[in-house]
Amino acid sequence: MTTGDPTTIRRLYGRRQGHKLREGQAGLVEELLPTLSVPADGPLDATRLFGDDRPLQLEIGFGAGEHLAGQAAMRPDHGLIGCEPFLNGVVGALGHIDRLGLTNIRLHMGDALEVIERLPDASLDRAYLLHPDPWPKARHAKRRFMNAGPIALLATKLKPGAEFRFGTDHPIYCRWAMMIMRARPEFDWLVEGPQDFLVRPDDWPETRYEAKARRQGHEVWYFRYRKR
Secondary structure (H helix, E strand, C coil): CCCCCCCCCCCCCCCCCCCCCHHHHHHHHHHHHHHEECCCCCCCCHHHHCCCCEEEEEEECCCCCCCHHHHHHHCCCCCCECCCCCHHHHHHHHHHHHHHHCCCEEEEEHHHHHHHHHCCCCCEEEEEECCCCCCHHHHHHHHCCCCCCHHHHHHHHHHEEEEEEECCHHHHHHHHHHHHHHCCCCCCECCCCCCCHHHCCCCCCCCCHHHHHHCCCCCCCCEEEECC
């Protein structure tokens, strides 16, 4: 990915399922997921996904879906696309969607690049990459989404003025991400002082990974970038 080609490394993940699903969870996968899944092929846009021309947001690796569901609840007139390779995470998101009665989320169980490549240029109003797997060993750095190729691709899909948010509690990934983003001419870092990257914005719902990091005494960093 460091070559600038987002397709250089296509498998960014390991296991796709953890613990066995309970009966209710399996039911959500069998009944609710098919109604919310991103179509498997062809171009994607708001009209195809949601039936109208609405603002689009994308979350790359949504974990258990707390942030995705929170954003969808705050902005019912937006369409949220969530990409997550792990079945247990998808089940978590389905639980939030079902409990809150959300109708403005579409899910892709797989690599986010498979969706991003199919979106029109300048179609996203906001994108999120929150607490991704840090792949801390140097030999695994190419597996990180935060690399020149994927970020360049994402930049083409963001509207001018759109926001890209990145969060992590891992110091290695934090330093790596700052290096990658500093080299991207498409983005301005929205920062005036330390509070801008040390304090979570009010419209940034907490994820369970962030909560766990804080319980373990880790510092968490919040980055906001605007597409030029």
